[in-house]
Amino acid sequence: QRFRFCGDLDCPDWVLAEISTLAKISSVKLKLICAQVLRDLLGEAIEYEKILKLTSDAKLESGDVKATIAVLSFILSSAAKHNVDSESLSSELQQLGLPKVEHASGLCRSYEEKQSSLQDRLRACSLRLSQLGSVRWRVDYTLSSSELQEVNEPLVHLTFNVRDRECERMMAVPVTLSANKFRVLLAGEAQGRVAAGTSM
Amino acid sequence: MLLVLSAEHRAHLGCLPRVGGAAVGELGRLALEQLRRGAAPRACEAAARKLNIGVDTIQHAVEGLVYLLTESSKLMISEVDFQDSIHVLGFSDELNKSLLQLYLDNRKEIRSILGELAPRLPSYHSLEWRLDVQLASRSLRQQIKPAVTMKLHLNQNEDQTAQVLQTDPATLLHLIQQLEQALGEMKMNHCRRIVRNMK
Numbered sequence: 001q002r003f004r005f006c007g008d009l010d011c012p013d014w015v016l017a018e019i020s021t022l023a024k025i026s027s028v029k030l031k032l033i034c035a036q037v038l039r040d041l042l043g044e045a046i047e048y049e050k051i052l053k054l055t056s057d058a059k060l061e062s063g064d065v066k067a068t069i070a071v072l073s074f075i076l077s078s079a080a081k082h083n084v085d086s087e088s089l090s091s092e093l094q095q096l097g098l099p100k101v102e103h104a105s106g107l108c109r110s111y112e113e114k115q116s117s118l119q120d121r122l123r124a125c126s127l128r129l130s131q132l133g134s135v136r137w138r139v140d141y142t143l144s145s146s147e148l149q150e151v152n153e154p155l156v157h158l159t160f161n162v163r164d165r166e167c168e169r170m171m172a173v174p175v176t177l178s179a180n181k182f183r184v185l186l187a188g189e190a191q192g193r194v195a196a197g198t199s200m
Numbered sequence: 201m202l203l204v205l206s207a208e209h210r211a212h213l214g215c216l217p218r219v220g221g222a223a224v225g226e227l228g229r230l231a232l233e234q235l236r237r238g239a240a241p242r243a244c245e246a247a248a249r250k251l252n253i254g255v256d257t258i259q260h261a262v263e264g265l266v267y268l269l270t271e272s273s274k275l276m277i278s279e280v281d282f283q284d285s286i287h288v289l290g291f292s293d294e295l296n297k298s299l300l301q302l303y304l305d306n307r308k309e310i311r312s313i314l315g316e317l318a319p320r321l322p323s324y325h326s327l328e329w330r331l332d333v334q335l336a337s338r339s340l341r342q343q344i345k346p347a348v349t350m351k352l353h354l355n356q357n358e359d360q361t362a363q364v365l366q367t368d369p370a371t372l373l374h375l376i377q378q379l380e381q382a383l384g385e386m387k388m389n390h391c392r393r394i395v396r397n398m399k
Contacts, residue, residue, distance in 0.1 A: 127330040127351055195336035
């Protein structure tokens with residue numbers, strides 16, 4: 001059977017297996033654990049001790065606690081990845097056997113609140129090789145040189161600050177152009193902008 | 201299978217009868233620590249002072265025991281073969297028995313340590329991917345050129361490296377097909393026979 005939150009594929013076996021573990025936790029505590037898992041997915045620190053306290057009532061072993069976090073992580077991030085709305089997610093989770101209506105609806109309410117921030121975060125984490133941070137410029141005017149007494153030419157200095165995603169460092173790429181070359185660069189860039197606008 | 205001990209090895213182990221039973225246990229423990237964590241010259245010095253023997257002699261004895269244990273564990277020699285191999289050293293029965301016990305108690309652990317020393321190739325850690333479509337370039341407008349960009353993260357002895365690859369969807373499908381064929385080989389009769397025999 002195909003599930004939208006799994007990307008129109010079958011639900012992985014381990015997720016099916018852990019749904020029954022989720023059912024052991026009360027729906028109120030499940031919503032709080034969801035909030036912690038969402039914090040982790042959004043890049044904030046997860047508070048593992050709080051989760052341990054919340055699961056202590058259900059008498060889960062440490063392996064089960066980790067499995068609970070893993071399955072909630074998968075459900076929430078996969079639903080955001082495939083842009084599933086919270087209604088469909090709720091009905092699909094109930095089909096998988098998440099028993100009471102409170103469990104599924106509580107989970108989906110937490111999901112709905114954070115869906116767009118989750119998607120923004122996933123977009124930011126997508127594969128990116130390098131990224132332009134900023135451009136700095138300076139225009140000089142050369143008056144004279146050892147070769148020619150009256151030069152009177154403008155000179156453009158550009159520094160591109162590029163973030164290399166591989167080593168997470170900013171690299172500065174300095175470029176120096178004469179006025180004509182700079183006009184060519186600007187013309188090419190303007191054409192690129194036009195092309196991007198018209199190709200959509 | 202018998203171990204052949206070189207003359208130098210025999211000379212190193214030759215001091216064991218002199219030190220007495222309890223000290224042999226201590227030297228055995230030092231040998232195992234050296235296998236687990238590497239050489240510990242301070243521990244050897246402490247043992248030398250306690251037993252009133254030269255540091256060099258103690259060091260040789262510990263190294264001799266280390267070599268004896270690793271060679272025996274590596275070849276997984278039987279009790280009888282171990283006893284016959286050390287018989288040539290001419291030790292007392294008691295000493296032979298303690299050496300045998302040292303070997304039998306620890307050979308599993310030594311084998312697992314030796315197993316980790318084999319060189320390893322880079323192994324898969326994770327794969328990030330991205331699907332792009334090139335719509336226009338400086339030279340040509342109105343294009344549709346899909347490309348898949350992948351970043352393959354590899355692990356090699358705690359070093360993480362990443363390799364960036366880019367391909368078009370047709371080549372990617374071909375790659376997937378080749379990998380599926382490789383997996384399919386496992387189900388062929390030839391592979392099945394070998395796997396059955398290894399079990």
